[in-house]
Amino acid sequence: MKRFYVLGIIAMLAWPSWAVVAEGVEPPANAPAEVEWNAEQGRLELRYHGVTILDATIAVEDVGGNKVEGLAVKFEAAETLGEKVEQRLKFSAAKQQEGVRLILKGTVIGSEEAFPAETQSEAQNRFAYVRNSVGLSRNLRNNAVYDRRWDWVWIGPADRATRIQPKLAGKSRNVFSWESRGSTLELVFRPRFYQKHKDLEHFTPWTYKVWKGSVTGYCTWWSYRGGFTQETLDAMLAVFVEKHLPDFGYDYMQFDNCYQQGNGSCPENWLNWDKNKYPDGWKYAIKVIREAGMKPGIWVHRIHRPSDPHVTDIAKEHPNWFVHKPDGSLFTHRGFHVLNMTNEEAVDNMVRKLYSGLKEQGWDYVKIDGTGDLLRAYQNAECAEFFEDNPTTPEQSLRKWDIVAREELGPDVYVLACHTVGNAKHVIGLVDGGRLSNDGFQPRTLAQYNFTEGVVWRGDPDHCDVLGEWLMDTNAMMPVFAAEAPVPARTIIRPAICAMAGGVLMLSDKLEVYQDDRNIEGMKRSAPVLFTVPGQLYSCERRPVPWWLQEIDRPFDHWSVLARIQWGQKEKDKHVYHFKGAQQQEVKFADLGLPADREYLVFEFWNQKFSGKFKGSFTAPAMDENTGMDVFAIREARSHPWVISTTRHLSQGGVSLLDEAWNADAKILSGKSAVIIDDPYVMTVHLPDGYRLESAEVDGVKAEITSLKEIARVRIVPSATKTVEWKMKFTR
Numbered sequence: 096m097k098r099f100y101v102l103g104i105i106a107m108l109a110w111p112s113w114a115v116v117a118e119g120v121e122p123p124a125n126a127p128a129e130v131e132w133n134a135e136q137g138r139l140e141l142r143y144h145g146v147t148i149l150d151a152t153i154a155v156e157d158v159g160g161n162k163v164e165g166l167a168v169k170f171e172a173a174e175t176l177g178e179k180v181e182q183r184l185k186f187s188a189a190k191q192q193e194g195v196r197l198i199l200k201g202t203v204i205g206s207e208e209a210f211p212a213e214t215q216s217e218a219q220n221r222f223a224y225v226r227n228s229v230g231l232s233r234n235l236r237n238n239a240v241y242d243r244r245w246d247w248v249w250i251g252p253a254d255r256a257t258r259i260q261p262k263l264a265g266k267s268r269n270v271f272s273w274e275s276r277g278s279t280l281e282l283v284f285r286p287r288f289y290q291k292h293k294d295l296e297h298f299t300p301w302t303y304k305v306w307k308g309s310v311t312g313y314c315t316w317w318s319y320r321g322g323f324t325q326e327t328l329d330a331m332l333a334v335f336v337e338k339h340l341p342d343f344g345y346d347y348m349q350f351d352n353c354y355q356q357g358n359g360s361c362p363e364n365w366l367n368w369d370k371n372k373y374p375d376g377w378k379y380a381i382k383v384i385r386e387a388g389m390k391p392g393i394w395v396h397r398i399h400r401p402s403d404p405h406v407t408d409i410a411k412e413h414p415n416w417f418v419h420k421p422d423g424s425l426f427t428h429r430g431f432h433v434l435n436m437t438n439e440e441a442v443d444n445m446v447r448k449l450y451s452g453l454k455e456q457g458w459d460y461v462k463i464d465g466t467g468d469l470l471r472a473y474q475n476a477e478c479a480e481f482f483e484d485n486p487t488t489p490e491q492s493l494r495k496w497d498i499v500a501r502e503e504l505g506p507d508v509y510v511l512a513c514h515t516v517g518n519a520k521h522v523i524g525l526v527d528g529g530r531l532s533n534d535g536f537q538p539r540t541l542a543q544y545n546f547t548e549g550v551v552w553r554g555d556p557d558h559c560d561v562l563g564e565w566l567m568d569t570n571a572m573m574p575v576f577a578a579e580a581p582v583p584a585r586t587i588i589r590p591a592i593c594a595m596a597g598g599v600l601m602l603s604d605k606l607e608v609y610q611d612d613r614n615i616e617g618m619k620r621s622a623p624v625l626f627t628v629p630g631q632l633y634s635c636e637r638r639p640v641p642w643w644l645q646e647i648d649r650p651f652d653h654w655s656v657l658a659r660i661q662w663g664q665k666e667k668d669k670h671v672y673h674f675k676g677a678q679q680q681e682v683k684f685a686d687l688g689l690p691a692d693r694e695y696l697v698f699e700f701w702n703q704k705f706s707g708k709f710k711g712s713f714t715a716p717a718m719d720e721n722t723g724m725d726v727f728a729i730r731e732a733r734s735h736p737w738v739i740s741t742t743r744h745l746s747q748g749g750v751s752l753l754d755e756a757w758n759a760d761a762k763i764l765s766g767k768s769a770v771i772i773d774d775p776y777v778m779t780v781h782l783p784d785g786y787r788l789e790s791a792e793v794d795g796v797k798a799e800i801t802s803l804k805e806i807a808r809v810r811i812v813p814s815a816t817k818t819v820e821w822k823m824k825f826t827r
Contacts, residue, residue, distance in 0.1 A: 120301050123245045125287045127182040132170050139184075139201070141284065144245055151201020151273065153186055153280070158194050166192060179291050182284040199251075199275040199282075202262070206244035208300070209269040211237040211261070213688075215633045216253035222686035224657075225542045225640050226630030227549070227597050229749055230648030231261040231269065234630060234688035240271055241632060243300050243550050246290055248632065250283040251275040261648075288632075289550065297494070297523040298551060306509055306527035306553050309623030310599040312347025312389065312460075317535070317558035317603035323353040324372045327606065328380060332387040334609050341388035342771045342816040344623030344750075347460050347509075348384045349392030349601065359403030359431075360396045360465075362449040366456070381457055392460025392509075393453065397469045397496060398431035399445075406432065409445075416441035418473075421480045428472035436492040437485045446496055450503035461504060462511040463526070467518035469493055490521045497525040511555060511599075516544060528553040528599055536563050536589060541596035543637040548597050549628040558603035559593055561586040561614055566639065568663050568674040571721045575616050576703040576742065577775070584674070584723030587617035587701065588660060591724060591745055594620075595643040595658050597627030619774070620700075620745045641677075644687060647749045651756065651766075652737075654730040655687065656746055661718050677718040684712060684729075693731055696781050698740040700726040700747055705739075705779070705806045708732055733757075736764050736786050736825050739806070740779040743770065751776070753818060762786075764823045770813040777810045778821075785827045793821045 121144075128143040141149035155163040167189035175181040186197055203209075210228065213219075213236045226234070238257040239250040251257035256277050263270035275282070290298040313331065315323035332348070335341060354373055357364040368376045384391045399406045399417070410417060410425060410432055418426045418433040425432055435441050453461055472478070473489030482488060487495075497512065504510060512519040514530040523529075529552045531540035537556045541548075548554045567585035574581045593600035600622060608614050627645065639662035646655050663672025685691040697706035697713050701724065706713060715725060728740050728747040735757050743751035755766035770776045780788065788807035791798040798821070799810040809823060 122299065122301060123247065123286060125178075125180055125291060127174050127176075127180060127286070128247075128284050130172065130182075130184065134168065134170065137168055139199070141249070143247060143284075143286065147204060148242075148247070149201060149203055149249060149273070151199050153197055153199045155188055155195050156198050158196075163192075163195050166190065166195065168197065180286050183281060184284070185279065185281045187279040196276055196278050197280050199273070199280055201273050203240045203249060203259070203271045203273045205240055205242035205269050205271075207265060207267055207269055208243035209240055209271075210243070210628045211259045211271060212239055212241055212628075212630050212632045213237050214239050214250055214253060215631075218254055218686070218688075219631075222642070222683070223635075223640060224642035224644050224687075225545050225596070225635045226644045226646075226688075227545065227627035228630050228646040228648065229597075229625045229627055229746075230646070231264055232630055232646050232648070233260055233653060234646060235685075235690065236688035237630070239632060240273075241288065241550075243305075243628075246288055246298065246300055247284065247286045248288040250285070252277050252280065252282075293546075295520055295523055295551060297521060299524055300550075303524050305549055305551075307626045308509075309344055309346065309625070310509060310528060310553055310555075310601070311622045311624055312345050312349060312392065312601055314349045314351050314392075314558050314601040314603045315353050316351035316394070317560050318605045319353060321353045323350065325374060325379070329383065330606055331609075332383055332389070334606060335389070336387050338609060338612075338615060339772055339774070339816070340609070340615070340618070343619050343774075345602070345618070346390050346623075347392045347601070348387075348389045349394065349460055349462065350380070351394040351462065352396075354380075354393075357403040357405055359400040359406035360398050361403070361405045361409060361445060362452055363405055364403065365395050365449055366452040377456055390459040391457070392462065393458045394462040394464060395449065395453070397434075397463065397465035399434065400431045401427070402430070413441065413444075416445065418478055418481050420477050426472075426475070426477055426481070428475055429468070431468075431472075433469070433472045433478070434496075435481075435485075436495045437487050442495070442499060446499045447503055450500045454504050454508070458508065460509045460511070461500070462513055463497065463500060464513040466493065466512050466522065467514055469496070470518050470521065493521050494525070497522040501525045514557075516547075523551055526552060528555050530555045530557060532557055536560060536565060538566065538589070538592045539637045539639060541592065541598050542635040542640045545596065545635055546629045546632055549626060553599055554596070555599040555601070556593065556596075558601055559589050560603050561589050561618060562604055562608055563589060564672065565670075566663050566672050568672060568720070568723065571674050571723055573701070573721055573723050575701050577616050577619075578613060580613070581721065582613040582616055584721065586614045588723045590617045590621035591658070591726070592643075592660065594622070594624050594745060595645055595656070597624060597645075600624050620743075622744075623750065625746060625749055645746070647746055649749075649752070651754060652730070652748070652752070654728060654748070655689065656749070657682070657687065657727045657729055658745075659715055659718070659725045659727075661723050674718075674720045674723060676720055679717040680715045681712050682715050684709075687729075689729070696730050696732050696739050698728045698747065698779060700728065700740065700745050703740070703742070703777070703779070705781075707805075732781070732783075734783055735759065736780050736782055736788070736807075736823070738764070738766070738778050739781045741768070742775065742777040743768075762825045762827065764825065765821065767818055767820050769818050770811070770816065772813055772816045775810060775812050777808050780807045780809065780823065781805065782807055787826050789824045789826050791821065791823045794819045
C-alpha cells in the first residue's frame with residue numbers, strides 16, 4: 096500500500112497585546128491539509144486542524160456507470176505556500192481511455208458553521224443572481240464547502256460536476272455527502288480563506304460568533320438629522336405600537352446624532368443628554384422604548400472637536416492624551432484632535448469610561464461612527480513621527496478603540512462599525528455589523544458584499560428610507576394583495592431587498608410616512624430579516640442585480656424564494672430614476688440550481704397569484720412601469736395538499752410556518768403558524784388532482800376557506816400576536 100502525505104507547517108499568529116482570543120481555542124494553521132492517498136483502495140482522506148475533513152473513494156467508471164477494473168488512478172499534488180496557501184489535488188486515469196470518467200464519492204465533515212456554496216463559474220454567466228441560504232443549501236450550483244469556524248474551503252469542479260447534499264446538521268458538526276465527476280478531477284483546499292485569500296486580516300472566526308438575530312428597527316438620522324426630540328420619540332413610538340410594527344419584527348429604536356450635549360466626543364457629552372431636546376433624559380427614552388416592546392440603540396462618534404468646551408479643557412489639562420505633530424503642537428485633522436491610544440490613561444478616561452457608561456445605562460445597540468475619520472487621521476503624514484516613536488500602527492490604534500468598547504459593552508450588545516467596509520474591516524471580530532457604504536440607502540452594496548453576510552458580520556446598507564428615490568421610481572404605484580389601492584413601489588422594494596439579502600434593515604422616514612398604511616406594507620412583509628449565509632463565495636459586484644435567490648431549509652420543508660427587482664433607469668443629467676418595464680423571461684430551474692427533472696409549484700407573493708406547475712422552466716411575466724418587484728416561491732410538487740405560500744412574510748413561510756405535516760390516512764394537513772394581531776393571515780394550499788378542501792380549523796375555531804381549481808386558501812384575522820395550531824381536512 097502506497098501512502099502520500101502532504102504535511103503542513105503550523106503558522107503562528109502575532110496577536111496584538113490587547114487581542115481577545117477565545118479561551119482554549121487553538122487557531123488553525125495557515126498550511127496545507129494532511130493528505131492520505133491509498134492508491135490500491137482508491138481511498139482519499141484529508142485531515143486539517145487535527146480532524147478528518149474529507150473521507151472519500153475515487154473510482155473509474157464507464158458511461159454506463161460500471162466500474163472499470165484494472166485502470167489505475169494517477170494522483171498529482173501541488174502546493175502554493177506563503178500567505179495565500181493553496182493545495183491542489185489532481186486525479187486522472189493512469190492511461191487515457193475513451194468513454195471513462197473518474198467518480199469521487201465521500202463525505203465532507205465541518206464544524207457546526209460549515210455550509211455549501213458555489214465558486215465563480217460559467218453558471219453565473221448563464222444566469223446571474225445573488226444567492227444566500229437560510230439553513231443549509233441543497234443548490235446544485237454548489238461546488239464547495241466552506242467552514243466558517245475554521246476558515247477553510249474545499250472546492251470541487253463547478254458547473255454541476257460536483258454534487259453536495261447535507262447529511263447531518265448538528266450542534267458540533269455539519270456533514271455533507273460529496274460527489275464529483277469528470278475525465279479528470281482537480282480539487283482545491285484553501286486554509287484561512289477569508290482571512291488570507293480575501294485579505295480580511297482580522298477575520299479570526301474561531302474567536303467569535305456572527306450575530307444571528309434580526310437587526311431591524313428605526314434610526315433617527317436620515318430623516319431628522321439632529322431634529323429628533325423627546326416629543327418626536329413619543330409620537331414615533333405611538334405609531335409603531337398602533338401599527339404593531341414591533342410585533343412584525345421592528346425591534347430597535349436607535350438615536351443618531353440628536354441627543355448629545357456639545358460637539359465633541361468625550362464621555363460627558365454622550366452620557367448626559369441635551370435637556371432642551373430631551374427634558375427627561377436617557378432614562379425616560381430607554382423606559383418608553385422598552386414599554387413599546389422595542390430595544391434602545393444609540394450612536395456615538397470617535398472624534399474630539401476642540402470647538403467643544405469640554406474637549407478644549409481636556410486637551411489643555413491632558414495634552415499627552417492626544418497625538419502631537421513633530422513640532423509638539425496638538426495634531427488636528429479636519430477640525431478634531433486625535434486620541435493617543437497608547438496612553439492608557441487617555442483610553443480609560445475617553446473610551447473605556449464612555450462604553451462602560453453606555454453599558455450601565457442599558458443600551459442594546461451601539462453604533463460607533465467615525466471609523467474612517469479616525470483611520471484617515473492616524474494615516475495622515477503629520478502623524479508619521481508619532482507612529483515611528485510608539486509601538487502601534489494606525490490600524491492597531493483604531494482597532495484598540497473597538498477592543499475596549501467590546502470589553503465594556505460585553506457580548507450581548509449589538510455593535511455596528513461605521514462607515515464603509517474598507518475602513519470597518521480593521522475592526523472585524525470586535526463588531527457585529529459593518530456599514531457597507533456611505534450615507535444613504537445603498538442596496539447595490541448588499542450584492543457586492545453578499546459573501547460576507549452571515550460570515551464576517553451583518554451587512555448594513557445604511558438607513559432604508561422607504562420613500563427614498565435613489566434607483567427607484569418616484570411615481571410608480573404597485574398593486575399589493577394587502578392594500579386596497581396601489582402603493583408606492585419603492586415602499587415595497589427597498590425593505591424587501593434587505594430581507595432578501597439577509598442584511599440590516601433600519602428604517603428612517605419621517606413620522607407621517609408610517610401613519611399612512613399604504614407605506615408600510617413592504618415593511619410588514621420584510622421583517623424580521625432571516626439570518627442567512629452566502630450561497631456564493633465571491634462578490635456579485637456593485638451593480639443592480641435583478642435576480643435574488645434565497646433558499647429556506649426547515650425540518651418539514653425546503654424551498655426557494657426567487658425575487659426579480661426592476662431597478663430604475665437614470666434620467667439623463669438628473670438624479671431621477673424611472674421604471675421602464677422588463678420583458679417576460681424564461682427561468683430554467685437548472686440555471687437556478689434546482690434539479691431539472693422534477694415538477695415545481697410557483698407562486699408570486701405580491702399579487703398572490705399561483706403561476707402553475709412546471710417542469711424544466713417557468714416564465715416570469717413582463718414587468719410594466721408599475722411593477723417594481725416579483726417574489727416567487729418555488730416548491731417541489733407533492734402528491735398531496737401542501738402549503739405553498741403564506742401572507743405573513745415575503746419568504747412565504749420562512750417566518751410564520753413553524754411546523755407542517757400530512758396525515759395520508761386521515762387526509763389532514765396540520766401545522767403551526769406565528770401570526771400578528773389584526774393582520775389577515777392567509778395560507779395558500781396546492782390541490783393535486785382530485786383533492787378538495789373540506790374544512791379548516793385554527794386553534795379549534797372554524798376558519799374562512801376559499802377553493803379554486805388548483806389551490807385553496809385558509810384565512811384568519813388573529814386577535815393576538817401568538818402561535819396558532821391549524822388543521823385542514825381534505826376529501827378525494
